[in-house]
Amino acid sequence: MKKIKKQDIAKLLSQWQKDFTVFVPSKESGTAEMAVWDGKDAGFLDWYRNTVVPPKANFLQNMEKLFGFRKEGGSFKLETPPPETRKQLIFGIRPCDARAIAIIDMVFKDAYEDKYYLSRRQNSLLIGMGCVKPYDSCFCTSLGLGPAEAADVDIMLTDTGDEYLIEEITAKGKELLAKTSGAETASQTDENKAVAVKQAAYNKVTRKIDTKQIKQRLPDAFENKEFWEGVSAKCVSCGICTFLCPTCYCFDINDEMLKGDGARYRNWDSCSFPVYTKMPAENPREEKWKRVRQKVNHKYDFYPRLFNVIACTGCGRCIRQCPVNWDITQTLSGLPAGAPVTEKK
Amino acid sequence: MTSKIEQKLRSVARELLEQGKVGTIVGYEAGSLKFTNTPLITKDKEAADRLVINPFIINNLSVFLKDIGGKVGVVAKGCDIRSIVSLIQDKQLARENVVIIGVPCAGIIDLDKIEKLMGKDRDELDDIVRENDKVIVTVQRSKKEYPAKDVLIDSCLACDQPKIKEYDILLDEEATVVCDDEASRSLIKKLEAMPPAQRWEFWKSQFERCIRCYACRQVCPACYCKRCFVEETEPAWISPLPKWQDNLIFQVTRMMHVAGRCTDCGACERACPVGIPLHSLSKKMAEIVQELFEYQAGTDKDALPLMAAYESKEAEDLIR
Numbered sequence A: 001m002k003k004i005k006k007q008d009i010a011k012l013l014s015q016w017q018k019d020f021t022v023f024v025p026s027k028e029s030g031t032a033e034m035a036v037w038d039g040k041d042a043g044f045l046d047w048y049r050n051t052v053v054p055p056k057a058n059f060l061q062n063m064e065k066l067f068g069f070r071k072e073g074g075s076f077k078l079e080t081p082p083p084e085t086r087k088q089l090i091f092g093i094r095p096c097d098a099r100a101i102a103i104i105d106m107v108f109k110d111a112y113e114d115k116y117y118l119s120r121r122q123n124s125l126l127i128g129m130g131c132v133k134p135y136d137s138c139f140c141t142s143l144g145l146g147p148a149e150a151a152d153v154d155i156m157l158t159d160t161g162d163e164y165l166i167e168e169i170t171a172k173g174k175e176l177l178a179k180t181s182g183a184e185t186a187s188q189t190d191e192n193k194a195v196a197v198k199q200a201a202y203n204k205v206t207r208k209i210d211t212k213q214i215k216q217r218l219p220d221a222f223e224n225k226e227f228w229e230g231v232s233a234k235c236v237s238c239g240i241c242t243f244l245c246p247t248c249y250c251f252d253i254n255d256e257m258l259k260g261d262g263a264r265y266r267n268w269d270s271c272s273f274p275v276y277t278k279m280p281a282e283n284p285r286e287e288k289w290k291r292v293r294q295k296v297n298h299k300y301d302f303y304p305r306l307f308n309v310i311a312c313t314g315c316g317r318c319i320r321q322c323p324v325n326w327d328i329t330q331t332l333s334g335l336p337a338g339a340p341v342t343e344k345k
Numbered sequence B: 001m002t003s004k005i006e007q008k009l010r011s012v013a014r015e016l017l018e019q020g021k022v023g024t025i026v027g028y029e030a031g032s033l034k035f036t037n038t039p040l041i042t043k044d045k046e047a048a049d050r051l052v053i054n055p056f057i058i059n060n061l062s063v064f065l066k067d068i069g070g071k072v073g074v075v076a077k078g079c080d081i082r083s084i085v086s087l088i089q090d091k092q093l094a095r096e097n098v099v100i101i102g103v104p105c106a107g108i109i110d111l112d113k114i115e116k117l118m119g120k121d122r123d124e125l126d127d128i129v130r131e132n133d134k135v136i137v138t139v140q141r142s143k144k145e146y147p148a149k150d151v152l153i154d155s156c157l158a159c160d161q162p163k164i165k166e167y168d169i170l171l172d173e174e175a176t177v178v179c180d181d182e183a184s185r186s187l188i189k190k191l192e193a194m195p196p197a198q199r200w201e202f203w204k205s206q207f208e209r210c211i212r213c214y215a216c217r218q219v220c221p222a223c224y225c226k227r228c229f230v231e232e233t234e235p236a237w238i239s240p241l242p243k244w245q246d247n248l249i250f251q252v253t254r255m256m257h258v259a260g261r262c263t264d265c266g267a268c269e270r271a272c273p274v275g276i277p278l279h280s281l282s283k284k285m286a287e288i289v290q291e292l293f294e295y296q297a298g299t300d301k302d303a304l305p306l307m308a309a310y311e312s313k314e315a316e317d318l319i320r
Helices: A006-017 A095-108 A115-122 A171-178 A188-204 A211-220 A225-232 A288-307 A328-333 B004-018 B045-050 B061-067 B078-089 B111-118 B186-193 B196-207 B244-257 B267-271 B279-293
Strands: A002-005 A021-026 A033-036 A063-072 A075-079 A088-093 A124-129 A155-159 A163-168 A251-258 A261-268 B024-030 B037-042 B072-076 B098-102 B127-131 B134-139 B142-147
Touching: A002 A006, A006 A021, A006 A088, A006 A163, A063 A251, A095 A115, A095 A124, A095 A288, A115 A124, A124 A171, A155 A171, A155 A188, A163 A171, A163 A188, A211 A288, A225 A288, A288 A328, B004 B024, B004 B045, B004 B072, B004 B098, B024 B045, B024 B061, B037 B045, B037 B061, B061 B072, B061 B078, B072 B078, B078 B098, B111 B134, B111 B142, B186 B279, B196 B244, B244 B279, B267 B279
Parallel strands: A021 A088, A088 A124, A124 A155, B024 B072, B072 B098
Antiparallel strands: A002 A163, A021 A033, A063 A075, A063 A261, A155 A163, A251 A261, B024 B037, B127 B134, B134 B142
16 A cells, blocks of 8 residues: 655646546535646645535536537438547545446446446546545445445545555556556555544444335335425425436436537436426326435435445435435435335325 | 524414414424524424524525415515515415514524635534624634624625514514625625626636526525426527526526516525525616616515506616
8 A cells, every 4th residue: 555645646646637637626616526637736635525516527417419410401410429538537536426426337337338428437537535524414324335435446545644545446546556656655554544544434424324224114105195295395396416416317318409500418407307207298297295206216216126226325415405405314214114105096 | 492582483383373373384493404404394283393593594485385275374584575575466475375474584694604714614613603793603612703794694784674564473573684785795896897798707607517406496486487488498498408608598587587576585596506696696686676666576565566567757778
């Protein structure tokens, strides 16, 4: 294992900038998100706990052009963009967000392989950074990970005070580190320090859910209209919790054309919006309680059935950013016990 | 600790439910995060004991009224009451179906401002207390004192409804509001001083980060359209893609559409997850409405809505 002084992080980033577009936590745009490093310093280390916009945006962009088309005679000529070759390095991704990307990988490389998403994935390196100050809204430790989880990144950094301990996790990470200068070899004392930091961080995550109980109760509650109406009453049906969720991957497809020239785009969509399921004849989720039920079930029931993993990593953004403090952990903890409720006809 | 005003609120709410004067109570209860409250919408009289009043009741609860059937008792600050009055003027709500429980409000504390001043996030702070024209923040036993006008929400600084006019039950005497219109419009002043090209650049940079979550619209009591123009597809007035131009058109159109109904309660700005300064649009718009029509949204339930009335003396140069 290696280590690096905090003041030398910028030197590290400068080296990597030669081969990668380096993304770091930034507030430059007015909100915290992963943005291209300005090449100056690592000032973000002073404030960074997590970004508002999750790093999923680096893979599933909030808006992306899929292809262009041009009207030629009676038909259209397609202009497919060349595959994404830009190499990106995401520095400082939190364990919850890295796990979230691993979770949505399953969708994008399922029966249909999404080349747009996957090419970005293949051309990316994730440099993880363990949390030392989890938010009061974080609940990652209930979801099979923790603030120091390193399984989903290429290189993992642990904040030991004035330095970061550097762990190479994947072959890609090892390769990058081999050609990086400035990192020293870590001593046993450094490693011990990191172990203590990780344990302390783990203990700071106090918000808990019981996934076993949820697995049992959620399907039984599906037809429980009274329960879902109750928990959804204060939801305002905005898209914050889904757009900012690192595992929400729903998108819409839109064509734009002007004077015979056009393009097909995809953009984030949200099951919180009534129009999401609007069809000519009917809307199966016109009512708010059905949309809230969908969101919770997709994450905690449908996704596990399909991919054997809960589509939530406990990052807490949906709780922190919600304008009415709708808290998914309260809904999940409040699931009624007992026999399944069947829909009254 | 339950304050006097909370005790009164709880007994009032319980009584309203018990006596069947309302079917539902809409108020605030303690949220799941520090310094955070959450709307409480309940038919259960026992739940009345969970109602709270504190300087962090940020939500404009009037947004929920149109979806709740029957008679509703609603906890409302002065600005929220203006929204309710506006809804009554627009015939979205019948006065007899709402029992307004008025809360004299001394201004809501802006946690974003406190975070900036303290250099710490809200969950790292131990206590925030309002004492008249001061706000005291405690972190690890050390106290920091700020003038209230530095840490109140911008909309609150421009509050002119400290004395609640329209109510059924008033929980307390008038509250002392720390008004500072200059501070409330500090960004507007900067924007007004900019040449148009620079102002355009400013708004371009703001709307570039809009993710089109529509939280601003969803928390807005005046945004009650069953179908918003952004969801129209034939014709598609704007693109559903979050391009800055379309994001800007969405917000400008929304603001124009709520002109004369928007009370500048600031809910849209508080909801925005990417921090777009929407108060500078809503307040400026309210100022223009006042200047052109001598009209203030939601102050007279018997007045015709601004856009439903015309007087020959009205300014004709409103499009400029």
